Amino acid sequence: MGAEAETVCVTGASGFIGSWLIMRLLEKGYTVRATVRDPDNIKKVKHLLELPKASTHMTLWKADLSVEGSYDEAIQGCTGVFHVATPMDFESKDPENEVIKPTINGVLDIMKACAKSKTVKKIVFTSSAGTVDVEEHRKPVYDESCWSDMDFVQRVKMTGWMYFVSKTLAEQAAWKFAEENNLDFISIIPTLVVGPFIMQSMPPSLLTALSLITGNEAHYGIIKQGHFVHLDDLCMSHIFLYENPKAEGRYICSSDDANIHELAKLLREKYPEYNVPAKFKDIDENFASVAFSSKKLTDMGFEFKFNLEDMFVGAVETCREKGLIPRSHKKQAVEDKIQAVEDKKQAVEECKENEAAPAS
Numbered sequence: 001m002g003a004e005a006e007t008v009c010v011t012g013a014s015g016f017i018g019s020w021l022i023m024r025l026l027e028k029g030y031t032v033r034a035t036v037r038d039p040d041n042i043k044k045v046k047h048l049l050e051l052p053k054a055s056t057h058m059t060l061w062k063a064d065l066s067v068e069g070s071y072d073e074a075i076q077g078c079t080g081v082f083h084v085a086t087p088m089d090f091e092s093k094d095p096e097n098e099v100i101k102p103t104i105n106g107v108l109d110i111m112k113a114c115a116k117s118k119t120v121k122k123i124v125f126t127s128s129a130g131t132v133d134v135e136e137h138r139k140p141v142y143d144e145s146c147w148s149d150m151d152f153v154q155r156v157k158m159t160g161w162m163y164f165v166s167k168t169l170a171e172q173a174a175w176k177f178a179e180e181n182n183l184d185f186i187s188i189i190p191t192l193v194v195g196p197f198i199m200q201s202m203p204p205s206l207l208t209a210l211s212l213i214t215g216n217e218a219h220y221g222i223i224k225q226g227h228f229v230h231l232d233d234l235c236m237s238h239i240f241l242y243e244n245p246k247a248e249g250r251y252i253c254s255s256d257d258a259n260i261h262e263l264a265k266l267l268r269e270k271y272p273e274y275n276v277p278a279k280f281k282d283i284d285e286n287f288a289s290v291a292f293s294s295k296k297l298t299d300m301g302f303e304f305k306f307n308l309e310d311m312f313v314g315a316v317e318t319c320r321e322k323g324l325i326p327r328s329h330k331k332q333a334v335e336d337k338i339q340a341v342e343d344k345k346q347a348v349e350e351c352k353e354n355e356a357a358p359a360s
Helices: 016-027 041-051 097-117 150-156 161-180 204-209 219-222 230-241 260-270 295-299 309-323 329-356
Strands: 007-011 031-035 058-062 079-084 122-126 184-190 192-194 225-230 249-253 256-261
Touching: 007 016, 016 041, 016 058, 016 204, 016 230, 031 041, 041 058, 058 204, 079 184, 079 230, 097 122, 097 161, 122 161, 150 161, 150 256, 161 184, 192 230, 192 309, 204 219, 204 309, 219 225, 219 249, 225 230, 225 260, 225 309, 230 249, 249 260, 249 295, 256 260, 256 309, 260 309
Parallel strands: 007 031, 007 079, 031 058, 079 122, 122 184, 184 249, 192 225
Antiparallel strands: 225 256
């Protein structure tokens, strides 16, 4: 497939992966229909509108995973669809209705729209490593033949469990629909996605990836034995597989494995101004290593361009530039103390004023 005059649809366009993917598609000459829940929310779509070539090669379309048929119009006339959108709320109070059902129903609605269009030649689905390796007894190496154990996930309900369930059931439903309707469908299975980004808010995956800096201990279990891929490598793999007529089935996209101790060492060396822990409660320094194999992807000719340091430096620097994390824990501590003193002074002044005020 060539990019010349080719129109593709990208769902979840304003998100971490979707926005970067659109940037790369525009650079390669594609015309992009970008779906978002609210095209009129300038704050949420500003970074898309400011992309090079966006004014001539990108249009915004209103669509929502929870609204049946809302993708039909955007997909009609496209030759390809990149389905990136997914609800990702680890703190949801109603995971069944806020995460799991919208994810499954959403992917099926998009598959139906592709089948109805008669123009879509290929669908690329962004899956998750959570569809592959979540089980009680982990294997030394995971490949595309592996699926997570849903009974185990539902029983244990670890951090992010609703995301693992939603992505697994959604991908399985998509494969079933694709086979029954003769659709050219492939899924890409990224591990934890890290790197610089263009969206304005903190990407959900970086809440986990940078938890050693932010101190979000609930996410330490996810990076205990971490597997990572750079955002740009992931997006370029989407385009690579879309353009390769021989691509079929599932593809793991993961370039680096690192455990929490190795990751903490890297961050302490690169950013000594942060209080990155050296030891972790209930996490032993010696545990069996687990790997994700991207052999199927690299055997197709794809090459990863970024390493673990590139990913985390890019992520940290972007978060700093956007004011999403402090530039230093030490500086933040000083600023907090100054603010506390100022607050105390203000409280004393207000108290004096109240005491001096005449009784009514």
